[in-house]
Each structure stands twice: as C-alpha cells, then as structure tokens.
Amino acid sequence: xxxxxxxxxxxxxxxxxxxxxxxxxxxxxxxxxxxxxxxxxxxxxxxxxxxxxxxxxxxxxxxxxxxxxxxxxxxxxxxxxxxxxxxxxxxxxxxxxxxxxxxxxxxxxxxxxxxxxxxxxxxxxxxxxxxxxxx
Amino acid sequence: xxxxxxxxxxxxxxxxxxxxxxxxxxxxxxxxxxxxxxxxxxxxxxxxxxxxxxxxxxxxxxxxxxxxxxxxxxxxxxxxxxxxxxxxxxxxxxxxxxxxxxxxxxxxxxxxxxxxxxxxxxxxxxxxxxxxxxx
Numbered sequence: 572x573x574x575x576x577x578x579x580x581x582x583x584x585x586x587x588x589x590x591x592x593x594x595x596x597x598x599x600x601x602x603x604x605x606x607x608x609x610x611x612x613x614x615x616x617x618x619x620x621x622x623x624x625x626x627x628x629x630x631x632x633x634x635x636x637x638x639x640x641x642x643x644x645x646x647x648x649x650x651x652x653x654x655x656x657x658x659x660x661x662x663x664x665x666x667x668x669x670x671x672x673x674x675x676x677x678x679x680x681x682x683x684x685x686x687x688x689x690x691x692x693x694x695x696x697x698x699x700x701x702x703x704x705x706x
Numbered sequence: 707x708x709x710x711x712x713x714x715x716x717x718x719x720x721x722x723x724x725x726x727x728x729x730x731x732x733x734x735x736x737x738x739x740x741x742x743x744x745x746x747x748x749x750x751x752x753x754x755x756x757x758x759x760x761x762x763x764x765x766x767x768x769x770x771x772x773x774x775x776x777x778x779x780x781x782x783x784x785x786x787x788x789x790x791x792x793x794x795x796x797x798x799x800x801x802x803x804x805x806x807x808x809x810x811x812x813x814x815x816x817x818x819x820x821x822x823x824x825x826x827x828x829x830x831x832x833x834x835x836x837x838x839x840x841x
Binding site for chain 1: 740741743745747748749750751753780782784785786787789791802804806808817818820821822823824825826828
C-alpha cells in the first residue's frame with residue numbers, strides 16, 4: 572500500500588467509524604500527541620481529542636444521527652502531513668471537508684477535521700486521470 | 707521571531723491581502739510548488755494556485771467585496787506543516803477558517819484555506835494563557 576493509499580484508507584476509516592456511530596473506533600483514528608482541532612458544520616472550533624470525541628458522541632446520540640458517505644477525495648502529502656479534501660453526503664445535504672492527518676509510522680492519524688456546506692456533489696476529483704481519485 | 711510567530715504572521719498577511727483586495731500580494735502567499743486547495747464558504751473546493759487566485763479576484767471585484775478581520779488564531783506546527791484555525795469577521799457574519807501552511811525556509815506559505823460558517827465570535831483561543839493567542 573502506498574503512503575497515499577494509506578492516507579485515503581485512514582480518511583475512509585474516519586467516515587466508516589462516523590457512519591457506524593462508533594466513538595471507540597473514532598478515538599483510535601485521532602492523534603492524541605498533537606493539538607487536534609475539529610470544526611463541525613456551523614459550530615465553533617473544538618480543541619483536543621477529548622472535546623472532539625465528546626462532540627461526536629453527542630452527534631451520534633442525537634435525534635437524527637447522520638448517515639454519512641465520503642465522496643471524491645483529493646489528497647496531498649507534505650513531509651509527514653497529509654491533507655484530504657472530500658465531500659460528505661448526509662441525506663440531501665452535501666458538505667465539503669478538510670481532513671489533516673499526521674504520519675505515525677505506517678499509519679495516518681487525524682489532527683484536524685473541518686466540514687462546512689458545499690455547493691454540490693462533484694462527480695470526480697480535480698483531475699479525471701488523477702490516480703488519487705477515491706470514487 | 708519564533709516559528710510559531712512567523713506562522714501567525716503569515717496567517718495575518720493573508721487577511722491583510724484579503725482586506726486590501728490585493729491579488730498580487732495574495733499570489734505571493736501561496737505555495738505554488740504544492741497542490742493548493744481552497745474552499746470558500748458554501749463553494750466547492752478549488753485546486754491549484756491559478757484557480758484560487760482567480761476566485762479571489764472574482765470576490766474582490768464583486769458588488770460587495772468583503773472587509774475581513776481575523777480573530778482568535780490557534781495554531782499548531784507539525785514537521786514543516788503549520789495549521790491555523792481562526793475566525794473571520796465579515797460585517798455581521800462570523801466564519802471559522804482552517805489555513806494550512808508549508809514551511810519554506812523562514813517563510814510559511816499557504817497550501818489550504820477552508821472557511822465556513824461559525825456559531826459566534828469567541829473572545830479567546832482554546833486556552834486563556836495560550837501565548838499563541840492572536841487577539
């Protein structure tokens with residue numbers, strides 16, 4: 572598995588844990604050695620893994636816990652940091668998310684998640700021929 | 707100037723160029739050696755410095771070009787990458803932004819900007835005593 576495949580795999584694992592409403596799985600995906608940051612759509616920023624996991628637990632236990640599907644993930648890697656920009660389909664709503672990961676050995680751990688409204692769900696990544704295309 | 711001060715300085719330079727509607731200054735702040743990404747509030751993601759600068763030129767030439775003030779910048783540095791999460795005051799609107807920078811020598815260059823709606827303008831960063839507090 573290439574480094575970029577591993578990055579997109581980590582990104583996908585985040586959305587699988589989110590869809591499964593699995594806070595225990597989510598905790599494992601965040602880098603508790605870094606000052607992690609998270610911005611849910613329309614929320615203010617949260618800092619630290621504890622606050623972030625607590626926010627996901629609140630979302631999971633809410634009246635309408637979201638089913639979320641990740642689409643069209645573009646990624647870039649810089650010196651042990653990986654950035655993924657992807658789209659989140661939540662029912663009829665489309666969000667765009669930035670997820671930043673830190674490389675720890677062969678794993679990528681989340682350091683930042685920021686999701687906000689998007690215009691529409693695109694069909695493909697920046698380049699049609701881009702091998703990093705997730706879907 | 708510490709590395710973190712330089713990072714916050716680069717973040718502030720972005721908002722000064724934005725407020726001054728200075729596309730030429732903005733170009734200098736982006737890292738054209740990386741695959742840069744930009745998400746304006748409610749827009750889809752843009753890729754590449756050319757598309758990003760063009761989008762700012764459109765915003766600057768629009769009927770209501772925004773006056774933007776950056777507040778409460780939290781930052782973290784990982785192996786040559788710097789992440790800043792800050793608030794943007796645009797008239798009565800409050801946005802939260804993630805800005806990711808790449809270290810190039812003594813400079814920090816923008817690689818990603820993602821802005822979306824926030825709940826309210828906070829008075830301070832994650833920690834009151836945090837020396838990284840911008841305001």
